[in-house]
Amino acid sequence: MTSYNNLWLIGIAWRLDRLRWASTALLGACVRGNGLCMAEFPADQPDWLDQQLTDRELAAAMCEGCPVADECLELELRTGGADTVGVWGGLSADDRRELHPHWLRRGERAERGVAR
Numbered sequence: 001m002t003s004y005n006n007l008w009l010i011g012i013a014w015r016l017d018r019l020r021w022a023s024t025a026l027l028g029a030c031v032r033g034n035g036l037c038m039a040e041f042p043a044d045q046p047d048w049l050d051q052q053l054t055d056r057e058l059a060a061a062m063c064e065g066c067p068v069a070d071e072c073l074e075l076e077l078r079t080g081g082a083d084t085v086g087v088w089g090g091l092s093a094d095d096r097r098e099l100h101p102h103w104l105r106r107g108e109r110a111e112r113g114v115a116r
């Protein structure tokens with residue numbers, strides 16, 4: 001039986017399909033140029049900094065509003081793969097590790113691998 005968590009991750013893998021033809025170099029440039037965390041850290045501390053958050057909540061808070069979260073996630077799945085660590089694409093490392101096999105099964109990735 002498929003758990004709710006798996007359905008959630010499968011939905012994310014489907015959503016990332018739109019980026020499957022984007023080159024890794026293009027994704028990297030997009031994230032470096034537009035990622036929220038790539039800009040200067042704001043002078044005011046974010047209000048979540050003092051809160052006790054789960055890794056999933058922390059990732060969601062850190063990446064909230066990032067215009068290139070999907071590009072960041074796709075890039076990290078390609079480059080970090082199953083060994084991914086830290087916060088990328090609005091997901092915790094545990095969630096990305098669980099997402100990775102679902103993402104690999106999508107479309108052409110299963111046939112050609114992920115590096116381009």
Ligand code: SF4
Nearest residue numbers: 035037063066072089
């Ligand atoms: S999704 Fe998160 S980690 Fe990725 S660029 Fe945006 S803010 Fe940074």
